[in-house]
Amino acid sequence: MTSTTPPPVPALSPTAAGPAGAPPAVEVPAVEVRGVDQVFPVAGGGQTVALSGIDLTVAPGEFVSLIGPSGCGKSTLLRVVGDLLTPTRGEVRVFGQEAGEARRAQTYGIAFQQAGLLEWRTVAGNIELPLQVHGVKKKERRERARELLELVGLADFAGHWPAQLSGGMQQRVAIARALAERPRLLLLDEPFGALDEMTRERMQAELARIRHETGTTVILVTHSIPEAVFLSDRVAVMSPRPGRITQLIEVDLPGRLGPPGESGDAPSTDDAPSADDVREQAAFFAAVTAVREALRAGGPT
Amino acid sequence: MTAVVAPIVLGAAVVGLWELFVKANDIKPYLLPAPSAIWAQFRRSFDLILDAAWVTGLNALVGLLVGLVLGLLAALVAARSRIADGMLGPIAAAMNAIPIIALAPLLNTMFSATSSVPRRMVVAIVVFFPVFVNTARGLRQVSPVQRELMRSLNAGPGAFARMVQLPGALPYFFTGFRLASSLAIIAAVVAEYFGGRQNGLGSRIASAAASSGYPRAWAFVIAACLIGILVYLVAGLLEWLATPWRRAGSAAGRRRRPPAVPALAAAPATAPAMAMAPATGVAPATDDASAPWTASRDG
Numbered sequence: 001m002t003s004t005t006p007p008p009v010p011a012l013s014p015t016a017a018g019p020a021g022a023p024p025a026v027e028v029p030a031v032e033v034r035g036v037d038q039v040f041p042v043a044g045g046g047q048t049v050a051l052s053g054i055d056l057t058v059a060p061g062e063f064v065s066l067i068g069p070s071g072c073g074k075s076t077l078l079r080v081v082g083d084l085l086t087p088t089r090g091e092v093r094v095f096g097q098e099a100g101e102a103r104r105a106q107t108y109g110i111a112f113q114q115a116g117l118l119e120w121r122t123v124a125g126n127i128e129l130p131l132q133v134h135g136v137k138k139k140e141r142r143e144r145a146r147e148l149l150e151l152v153g154l155a156d157f158a159g160h161w162p163a164q165l166s167g168g169m170q171q172r173v174a175i176a177r178a179l180a181e182r183p184r185l186l187l188l189d190e191p192f193g194a195l196d197e198m199t200r201e202r203m204q205a206e207l208a209r210i211r212h213e214t215g216t217t218v219i220l221v222t223h224s225i226p227e228a229v230f231l232s233d234r235v236a237v238m239s240p241r242p243g244r245i246t247q248l249i250e251v252d253l254p255g256r257l258g259p260p261g262e263s264g265d266a267p268s269t270d271d272a273p274s275a276d277d278v279r280e281q282a283a284f285f286a287a288v289t290a291v292r293e294a295l296r297a298g299g300p301t
Numbered sequence: 302m303t304a305v306v307a308p309i310v311l312g313a314a315v316v317g318l319w320e321l322f323v324k325a326n327d328i329k330p331y332l333l334p335a336p337s338a339i340w341a342q343f344r345r346s347f348d349l350i351l352d353a354a355w356v357t358g359l360n361a362l363v364g365l366l367v368g369l370v371l372g373l374l375a376a377l378v379a380a381r382s383r384i385a386d387g388m389l390g391p392i393a394a395a396m397n398a399i400p401i402i403a404l405a406p407l408l409n410t411m412f413s414a415t416s417s418v419p420r421r422m423v424v425a426i427v428v429f430f431p432v433f434v435n436t437a438r439g440l441r442q443v444s445p446v447q448r449e450l451m452r453s454l455n456a457g458p459g460a461f462a463r464m465v466q467l468p469g470a471l472p473y474f475f476t477g478f479r480l481a482s483s484l485a486i487i488a489a490v491v492a493e494y495f496g497g498r499q500n501g502l503g504s505r506i507a508s509a510a511a512s513s514g515y516p517r518a519w520a521f522v523i524a525a526c527l528i529g530i531l532v533y534l535v536a537g538l539l540e541w542l543a544t545p546w547r548r549a550g551s552a553a554g555r556r557r558r559p560p561a562v563p564a565l566a567a568a569p570a571t572a573p574a575m576a577m578a579p580a581t582g583v584a585p586a587t588d589d590a591s592a593p594w595t596a597s598r599d600g
Contacts, residue, residue, distance in 0.1 A: 079449075082453055084449050084452055084453060103452075103453060103455060104455045106454070106455065108453070109453075110449075110450070110453045112446050112449065112450075114444075114446045116444065116446030116447055116449075116450055118447065118464070118465065118468070118469075119546055120468040120469070120471070120544070120546045121468075121546075129454070129464065130454050132464070133451075133454045133455075133456045133460050133464070134454075160549075161545075161546040161549040162546075163546065163549055164549050
């Protein structure tokens with residue numbers, strides 16, 4: 001348990017990330033998954049093939065969603081990237097490092113479907129947890145927690161207990177916690193899965209803004225097509241077990257908040273109306289249809 | 302407000318009716334003395350009661366602390382290793398089945414008759430079980446999300462225990478502690494019925510009843526009640542101080558709490574019931590003593 005500093009990796013600027021899905025060849029990919037199989041033994045002697053022959057490359061600054069039917073292994077794939085599971089076969093590299101090394105170096109932050117807050121810590125205390133684990137001084141932790149609470153719009157709730165927050169607010173705290181150490185990669189496992197539709201759309205808009213402001217690479221596991229389309233540069237569509245990536249769909253929505261520096265026509269403030277505009281344009285519906293058809297095509301064989 | 306006033310009003314009404322009932326029916330004191338007679342005895346023998354309460358209270362306190370520490374350590378060991386858990390679990394369950402207070406006469410012969418050790422040992426053994434069982438359960442309660450989170454943070458076992466496991470087990474530990482606190486007084490009083498030094502509340506109750514001093518016996522019983530309530534309240538206060546997140550008012554906060562423990566009233570109610578046993582000529586029923594333990598198993 002050492003206090004970690006970001007490992008030496010080739011200098012790269014998130015702004016240099018080209019159009020979605022087409023990273024320049026010289027750049028080290030944020031995530032590189034090669035030929036990954038994940039097989040779980042089953043009680044009684046059999047085995048379940050959760051993932052089969054997964055290849056996926058995510059460019060720095062890119063937002064990729066994993067979508068697929070329940071049990072297709074999308075959460076498993078996320079855990080393999082985060083070194084919470086060791087793949088049976090294949091190789092995972094995160095910013096050029098082996099997945100375990102990357103985890104130990106705190107390259108990524110993660111948030112789950114359940115917020116998983118420690119209920120005996122205040123909101124600020126929960127956000128400080130990763131920093132405290134790595135021996136960051138108290139004053140610095142306080143300062144960072146304050147910034148993050150500002151970022152997720154909970155500045156007035158620093159001293160509250162998790163039990164006093166709504167589900168949506170708890171999720172925002174969990175995302176703030178995942179961002180505490182300024183990770184270059186954010187792994188999100190259905191973070192909005194348990195929220196109602198309205199809260200969910202608001203959280204999506206906020207996630208888009210946070211990503212825009214921090215320039216973090218994001219991998220999001222979701223089972224919501226509109227959510228995947230609204231947020232992602234690319235959507236990886238997965239088939240039912242054994243999980244395979246059947247299609248990679250690029251999503252280009254004009255007017256959407258992209259990574260920082262990608263100025264485009266995105267308004268930098270006043271997200272809420274822009275988020276709704278994004279959801280109501282023809283390109284959005286076209287992408288939703290494309291993903292839906294890909295899901296259907298990859299359906300039970 | 303009503304939470305405080307209502308039980309006081311009820312208590313006063315019960316005492317009033319009791320007095321009225323005894324006076325109106327001319328009940329003999331050996332059957333049931335009037336509250337006024339008990340109170341008169343309480344005031345007359347106050348110094349003696351205080352001395353006896355101090356002796357019994359100290360026995361209970363020492364036994365409680367020893368039992369708490371042992372229960373806590375055993376739970377930590379059990380949580381640490383599956384083998385230890387497999388060994389300690391059945392032993393704890395077996396201990397639960399033993400009417401431990403029945404060990405008092407054996408312990409009295411093991412040590413000298415003037416020693417306080419046997420009574421304190423009885424208390425410690427009685428206290429050990431609920432503390433061990435509840436704390437061990439609390440230490441096993443870490444959610445998978447929190448495990449994955451700590452792994453993603455590359456947290457070592459020390460940080461995991463300090464930041465996740467121990468604070469999470471705290472409410473469970475206090476559930477055991479509160480149960481143990483009332484059991485400790487019961488055990489300390491009842492252990493005195495089996496010989497040893499005759500200077501505590503239990504032996505005073507027995508000797509007062511033997512010499513037909515029924516109101517005086519009741520006065521000692523009341524002292525035992527008061528100690529029981531005091532210890533229970535102190536345990537509750539410590540819990541309140543140590544777990545601030547659990548008093549934050551919110552409906553959402555009701556999730557994932559350890560099940561409620563027997564209500565406050567349960568503890569003092571059991572104490573005098575046990576303490577009264579010799580006064581009413583019934584041998585102290587060890588089964589009664591184990592009743593709160595079953596609560597700890599459910600709780």
